[in-house]
Amino acid sequence: MLELSVNLGERSYPIYIAQNNLTDSPNLSEFVRGQKVVIVSNETIAPIYLNQLTSQLPNNSFLSCIIPDGEQFKSLEYFEFINRFLLEHNCGRDTCLIALGGGVVGDLTGFVAACYQRGVDFIQVPTTLLSQVDSSVGGKTAVNHPLGKNMIGAFYQPKAVYIDSNTLKTLPDREFAAGVAEVIKYGLIYDADFFTFIEDNFSAIKEHQTDALSKIIYRCCEIKAEIVAQDEKESGLRALLNLGHTFGHAIEAEMGYGNWLHGEAVATGMVLASQLAFLRGYLSEQELQRIINLLAKFNLPVQAPASMSCDDFVKHMIKDKKNKQGVIRFIIPTSFGKCELVDDVTQQELEELFRLHAN
The missing domain is CATH 3.40.50.1970 (Rossmann fold)
Known part of the structure; x- marks a missing residue:
């Protein structure tokens, strides 16, 4: 226990x-x-x-x-x-x-x-x-x-x-993978060593080995408990837990709730957030690929729906709860284990992001 x-x-x-x-x-x-x-x-x-x-x-x-x-x-x-x-x-x-x-x-x-x-x-x-x-x-x-x-x-x-x-023994593989997306998120936002642990133990996690599952569940809860204790109502630090969610919620809303699982949408959202960080010079191409590769190892989607344009994303993201005064705010990884909230992303940057993502 x-x-x-x-x-x-x-x-x-x-x-x-x-x-x-x-x-x-x-x-x-x-x-x-x-x-x-x-x-x-x-x-x-x-x-x-x-x-x-x-x-x-x-x-x-x-x-x-x-x-x-x-x-x-x-x-x-x-x-x-x-x-x-x-x-x-x-x-x-x-x-x-x-x-x-x-x-x-x-x-x-x-x-x-x-x-x-x-x-x-x-x-x-x-x-x-x-x-x-x-x-x-x-x-x-x-x-x-x-x-x-x-x-x-x-x-x-x-x-x-x-x-x-x-x-978790009765959880379908797709649902399990969707949960892993949130596990990976904790490594990206708060604990680089934990991200490495997931990489090193992906087979054990995928096979539902008890020790690996206990480790990831405990560490994720530990991180979230620390963050919530400092910022219960998301006035600052807790917003970082939304890495991938700004883009991900847009996918869920556009595609219809339940067609994409929440964790699947968050996985693709993390890729988009990481690509935005790459365009801004925070992440190297190698680091970006490391994130994409880990998500893909768990059979998570790393590509947004082909039917969704930049405008389709924006129409949903403009309603995001993190926004202030109508400005879309994004969580992006600035390094492994550290993220920042930014509110100065331009329409031109978003269009460039989706061109990169499509390729």
Whole structure:
């Protein structure tokens, strides 16, 4: 069992990482004692893991709210669906929601928890690599809108995060690779040695070897916990966690949510951000290729959709949450383990970037 803490004063909470957290979750019964437990999951995950989780609840007392599986269901429609479920079952402020699933379930459940009766407790039990290394930690909750990803949401921290790496055994290869994109992101933004570790151990990671998985999950959570503790609501440092996301969210919105997985879009977004850094002289051609090669080793896409033009990207990026006064702001790597936020990228630079990318 590995344990970390996200240090946010009275809102601090633990992250537990183990191979058997679904059947032996430390302190879970204490976190929900005296509360009405509602587990939100999806149609794929619930049949596999719901019984394991609920076996640890006091008196096995719980309600389950099951939604369809897919990014397209992280919407206001299903935000309302879960709220209606809670109201129909007379859930009060003494309710604790448990998000059992990937990033869609976690983000949606967290947003409901933030809003229902002005705030109820929730616990994250992430079952995908992407949610385990990134979205379950830090309190970002949201739903998508047709005009932009994660545009409606709130910062709202969970009471605890339980990560069971055994759930990755049932994760499709494509979903696993999408999670690796976020793992690689942490190396680029914060820890050059970690990036090298991923390069050196890509076979072990790809083969789901236990030691390698524990290492990457722990280090990603550790980095995110450090950053969130310093900048909970993304006023500065935390924005760097969005490397690849400005371009990636544009791909998701343009292509339709769910057609590109989030991690796939972020992978291509990191390539674009790195190519922009190359054009600005921050990265050498060899360093740029090193980034592209590592993403490609995990079968992640490194080329934007052929149907998307520079203008298609801009129309979505102009709505990005990092922007100020209508100026698009980009996160770009200035070296391995270090990124910067820039707000002076010109239209000419973007056009040059997409010409480079197309070739």
